[in-house]
Amino acid sequence: MNDSQSTSLPTIAQLRDNSLSSAVRHEIERMILSGELPTGSRLNENALAAKLGVSRGPIREASRALVELGLLDLIPSRGVFVRRMDKQDAQEIYDLRAGLTGLAGSLLAPKVTDGQLAQLRELFGAMDAAAMEGDFQSFYGANLEFHDLIVSFTENSRLIKAYRALVKEFHLFRSHGLVQRDAQRLSNEEHRAILESLEERDPAAAYETSFRHVANGKARMMTALDNLAQAAPGKPTRSKPGSLHVIE
Amino acid sequence: MNDSQSTSLPTIAQLRDNSLSSAVRHEIERMILSGELPTGSRLNENALAAKLGVSRGPIREASRALVELGLLDLIPSRGVFVRRMDKQDAQEIYDLRAGLTGLAGSLLAPKVTDGQLAQLRELFGAMDAAAMEGDFQSFYGANLEFHDLIVSFTENSRLIKAYRALVKEFHLFRSHGLVQRDAQRLSNEEHRAILESLEERDPAAAYETSFRHVANGKARMMTALDNLAQAAPGKPTRSKPGSLHVIE
């Protein structure tokens, strides 16, 4: 047997992937994250197969992978369901994300390049501007990119994979996007602290500022949820995507 | 559509799982971790289906899940291969495991119960005894259980899942089990430090001692690997499971 592909960099041949499973997987993922498949709903294999013009085989393979990823729930003989999130799930995700974010900071600090710092600074500036104008959409995007960049720069593929899986899962928690008016500015002040600890190449400080940032985001969201619950009791997590947003 | 199974605790009906996919998955996992399927080898769908007495469908579903888990590598049109680990993979895993272990410590510290501490203390004692007698097998098992318990006690299901996936992946790295003579005693001293910080309910100390413990394990393994490479250069990771062991 040809044994030569041991640990060589991935060649183009290995990367190319035309398989239906893969295409289906990304399509399901998109449908979940866009809300097209509502939280808690069942994935109908026949319907989806018909819609995508494939048979059930690729659908099942793709869905098994997404179950493992955490976006879907498998209940034997019943089907797979878009994972339903509650407050405790949000807390779990925040706690784990805090740990991963802190770890990323501490791993990056000793080896961050000036070019990488420049990229981060630019995003920081963009968020600052967005916060000034109250442009939530821009702030949200830049915020995601800021943290994803820090994680990516560590070059730890497993950390990157785990972090991104967590971010995707967090998107299921629609209420993630509720906001207090000035949370963006607070949040970006924390970004500044992270940036400064990275500029000083201080792993402990980078861990601390990064961890705190997410922990604060958790606190902000929890109080926001409590307020929401008090305002409209009885239907805890049912609220449709609203105009309020919490900044992490 | 029936919508009622929202966030209820998992009932027995939901837990039971007789599906072939699931059985196959666990069997493949076992074969990989036991070394029955060697690192880098291809998983032959037909052969495995025949061996397990099922068709290729369940095999493929199970393998797709294990690809997502990280135990298998999928190369389109070529097949799935038992993931091949190199030194860099080991470093990645150590770094991430350090972060998760530290996080677990810091999450558990504020809420650890006396009963849980007693369990941990007992394992610590078992490891102490095993180290005295040089009983590597016992030490290794108790060590795994010690860390798994700490993570489990956090009750963060995502942290638990990520941690266990990482431990499984680490098992692929066969050389994990090489040892310096007195590493066990050193390692258990670090366990004592972790235990004490938990007993003091000090999250920062628990993070620090836990993180350091794994980071030290990484350092121990790296020097062990370097020594090995100097002793027998030219065949870096090819060594069969030997009698030397590195303690994390």
Next chain:
DNA sequence: TGCCAGCAAACTGTTGACAATTTACAGTCG
């Protein structure tokens, strides 16, 4: 009206067959 049994439809679980690609090999040419 409310509850339950029983039947029918819908759906998931599994299989075997076919299509497309990759791999192995034999024969040929330089």
Next chain:
DNA sequence: CGACTGTAAATTGTCAACAGTTTGCTGGCA
């Protein structure tokens, strides 16, 4: 002798059909 080409075998990718379970509905009964 070694590299190359074409063909056959092996293997993965995909599909359609069948089996078993779950779900939904209808009608009868208290």
